[in-house]
Amino acid sequence: MKSNLFLKVLVALIFILAVVGMIMVANGGEDTSPEMASAASFMVNFAVVLLGLAAFLAVVMSLLSLFKNPAALKKTLLGLVVLGVLLAVSYFASSDGAVTGANNESLLEAGSVSKWSETGLNYSYILLVVGGVFFVWDLLKSLIKS
Template sequence: MNSKLSKILSLVSGLIGLIAIYFLARIIMEGDDAVKESLDLQNSLVSPFVSFARVILIITAVIAVAFSLWNLVRQPKLLKKTLVSLAALGVLLLISYMMATDEATRNLSGNIIKDGEAGPTSKWVSTGIWYSMILGAIGLGFFLFDFVKSLFSTK
């Protein structure tokens, strides 16, 4: 990284830190109990701090996604590998969706829980559970394979 860009990034991160310290100091000066009791005080002190954090998060996420996409465009081999990986995840999601049920969600006594009726939401929740279990099993399989491989490898 060139020194000019490094200096700019240091200044920007320092400015963000100073703004955050300003918001924190305002909250500390008012006191914890006063902020908890007064809704108007919360809106005048905490809400700007939360909004600032949200804006920084959005900007950071956009920059991270943009640079990732730019890196993929510049390296075709990496783009191909990424697309193959996304296709594999898509196939696993399709398998999870086919394994999922859209039955109503029931409690231990067998009664349908509130807002647990059968339908598309229940199907997608079940899909998410199956997807997590499949990915967890794959991860555990690779972990165990690597563990056993390291037991028998000699260096």
């Protein structure tokens, strides 16, 4: 019962802060006025704090749930190992050469940043292919069952 009351008070507080921020934006005046900058800054900071709080709570609650269920923890750790292996494959398949644009001008110099950029692209491609294969596999399984 106490947690229910706490959540109601928390939601009410967030709602009041959001309404105050919206009123500040509505009364801010011109786009370049200091009042508008202050109101926009308040709303951006408010949104960032809420996003950070939501992310933190999601991670903490997920971890608590995993520790309560050892079978799920084992599956999660196995999934993280597979993702790590795929990232390692992407990293070692990437070159650290300079990245050039369409008109042959250098966008990124050769080095670490270039290597990690290509690693991210390769990792995305691998995950796209793996996801596509599982999607088609699941689609075919459902077609065969029905």
